[in-house]
Amino acid sequence: MGAxxxxxxxxxxxxxxxxxxxxxxxxxxxxxxNRAFNPLGGFHELDVEGRPIxxxxxxxxxxxxxxxxxxxxxxxxxxxxxxxDIVDHGMKYLWEKHRDHERGGYHWSLDNAGLLDATKQGYGxxxxxxxxxxxxxxxxxxxxxxxxxxxxxLEKRFWEDSHGAITEEFEADWTPIPGYRGQNSNMHLTEALxxxxxxxxxxxxxxxxxxxxxxxxxxxxxxxxxxxxEHFDENxxxxxxxxxxxxxxxxxxxxxxxxxxxxxxxxxxALGGRRHAWMPDAAKALFAQSVALGWDKEKSGFFYxxxxxxxxxxxxxxxxPMAEGVGAAAFLCEHLPSDxxxxxxxxxxxxxxxxxxxxxxxxxxxxxxxxLVPSYTLFAGKGDIYHALxxxxxxxxxxxxxxxxxxxxxxxx
Numbered sequence: 001m002g003a004x005x006x007x008x009x010x011x012x013x014x015x016x017x018x019x020x021x022x023x024x025x026x027x028x029x030x031x032x033x034n035r036a037f038n039p040l041g042g043f044h045e046l047d048v049e050g051r052p053i054x055x056x057x058x059x060x061x062x063x064x065x066x067x068x069x070x071x072x073x074x075x076x077x078x079x080x081x082x083x084x085d086i087v088d089h090g091m092k093y094l095w096e097k098h099r100d101h102e103r104g105g106y107h108w109s110l111d112n113a114g115l116l117d118a119t120k121q122g123y124g125x126x127x128x129x130x131x132x133x134x135x136x137x138x139x140x141x142x143x144x145x146x147x148x149x150x151x152x153x154l155e156k157r158f159w160e161d162s163h164g165a166i167t168e169e170f171e172a173d174w175t176p177i178p179g180y181r182g183q184n185s186n187m188h189l190t191e192a193l194x195x196x197x198x199x200x201x202x203x204x205x206x207x208x209x210x211x212x213x214x215x216x217x218x219x220x221x222x223x224x225x226x227x228x229x230e231h232f233d234e235n236x237x238x239x240x241x242x243x244x245x246x247x248x249x250x251x252x253x254x255x256x257x258x259x260x261x262x263x264x265x266x267x268x269x270a271l272g273g274r275r276h277a278w279m280p281d282a283a284k285a286l287f288a289q290s291v292a293l294g295w296d297k298e299k300s301g302f303f304y305x306x307x308x309x310x311x312x313x314x315x316x317x318x319x320x321p322m323a324e325g326v327g328a329a330a331f332l333c334e335h336l337p338s339d340x341x342x343x344x345x346x347x348x349x350x351x352x353x354x355x356x357x358x359x360x361x362x363x364x365x366x367x368x369x370x371x372l373v374p375s376y377t378l379f380a381g382k383g384d385i386y387h388a389l390x391x392x393x394x395x396x397x398x399x400x401x402x403x404x405x406x407x408x409x410x411x412x413x
Contacts, residue, residue: 007342010333011349012395024357025392029075031362032385033082036068040112042093043068045383049361053380059116061109062098065090066127067386073134074393077407087135091142094128103173105153118172122158122185123248125150130192133199137404147196154189163236164211180242181232182249183220186212187257190264191402194271198405206272213268217261217282226285227293227310228258240308247378252305252313255294256321259302262286262328263394266335270400284336287328291344294321299372300351315370316377320384322352323364323391334399345395352391364388 011017035050036043042060044052052058069090075083098106100120106128108117128150136143157174158166165186169177190209197205215236221228224238230253231242243251262283269279293310294302301317302325329345332338355372356364363382365374390403397406 007339010337010342011346012330012333018396021392021396025389027362028364028385028389028392029080031382032068033072033075033086036385037086037089041089041097042110043090045381046363047381048358048365048374048376050363050382053383057112059109059111060093060097062094062106062124063127064383065093065098066124066131067384069094069131070127070134071385071389073131073138073140074389074403074407076138077404077411084138084140087138087140090131091135091140091146094131095142095146098124098128099149100172104149105157105170105174106150107172115172119169119177120153120157120172120174121169122154122166122182123168123188125154125158126185126189126192129154129189130195133192133195134402134404136199137408143199147200151196159208163215164208165215165236166212167234179234180244181234181236183216183228183230183232184248184257186216187261187264190268194264194267195402195404197271198401206268209268210272210276213261213265213279214276217265217286218278221258221261221286222282226258226282226289227253227306228261228286230254230257246314250305250314252307254305254321255290255302256304256318256324258286258290258294259321259324259328262290263324263331266331266399267401270335280336283328283332287332287341287344290325290328296370299370300347301355301368301372303370316375317355317368317370317372318378319352319356319364319366320387322348322356323387326352326391327394330395331399358382 031050035046038044042065044058047053069087072083072086076087097110100107105120106124107115108119108121108124110116132143132146136147160167166189168180168182168185190212193205193209229238231239233239265279265283293306296303302321303312304314304316304318307313325348329341332341333345355368358365366379366382367375369375393403397410
């Protein structure tokens with residue numbers, strides 16, 4: 001931290017910028033806290049005006065429920081009134097509704113009538129671990145049992161020692177759904193494993209996080225010029241022809257994930273006592289590739305996906321790569337300070353402030369066209385606080401761990 005070459009004092013150290021970040025974080029909390037609360041259980045996804053989507057019978061996805069728990073656990077640690085009710089509400093829904101009480105594990109989605117998608121996916125279980133870990137730091141009484149429960153499922157059902165990462169998905173009765181391994185679920189599990197390590201002190205979580213990062217980033221991304229491959233067969237051989245869900249498994253490569261990994265790798269490096277020398281250079285390379293290949297140099301914003309010739313494939317601009325770009329740049333500015341990283345930190349916030357913040361109604365626009373006009377082809381409205389809130393808060397704390405760790409440590413001083 002400190003001065004940054006000819007750019008002067010880093011934005012993250014300037015009082016005005018820090019106040020601006022707090023204001024934007026509070027606007028997000030204000031937008032989601034009461035509107036998203038579903039008295040029948042779980043949380044509503046919201047339309048562009050902040051109204052529940054399909055209010056009479058909303059879908060509750062496990063990742064959305066878990067992310068609300070995680071974010072409002074952060075709110076609780078910050079001292080935001082009402083946050084504990086949100087955490088308790090979400091933890092109850094995860095345990096009583098998403099959890100399979102007979103066969104173990106957690107189902108993907110429900111509505112008022114019951115299960116919609118009963119599959120058990122690594123992506124969803126990663127977010128359950130993240131939610132429970134953050135809830136533990138915030139003092140929730142049920143966090144320990146959920147951490148123990150989902151950890152057992154991850155270890156017995158999902159973890160593959162032969163690869164040092166998790167498999168992707170099962171049917172409700174634990175029949176394997178074969179033929180696919182994905183980096184996205186493993187990336188989010190890496191985030192959750194670090195949070196679990198911080199919450200419990202159990203080194204086995206950190207070891208697994210380092211194993212995943214070694215496979216996905218040091219080896220597979222390293223083999224592909226630090227463009228993170230997304231899709232693999234069950235032997236972790238890259239499948240460049242994969243076609244899947246455009247929201248969770250888009251074809252090609254996704255620069256937003258390169259940015260996300262840049263932050264996670266630096267966080268892992270800091271938590272692990274800097275024992276893996278490859279990590280800082282990898283984080284630097286991931287970020288450099290994302291802005292060189294993924295950034296729209298004419299209009300600004302990150303293209304959603306690229307093909308394997310490094311050309312834009314899905315040219316729309318989503319909010320979460322911008323948010324992850326902020327987090328990555330903030331970590332790089334602290335661990336590898338340079339004018340390059342500081343310039344990009346400012347440039348990405350400039351793009352967010354101009355195009356993604358909905359100043360009139362609150363929240364962020366989750367999807368823009370290539371020409372930066374609000375659009376709704378993938379996302380129906382404003383369903384998620386997770387990425388945007390972390391973008392606002394990560395720069396306010398030292399880049400040495402997760403937000404929960406930083407907030408607790410700051411409060412103890």
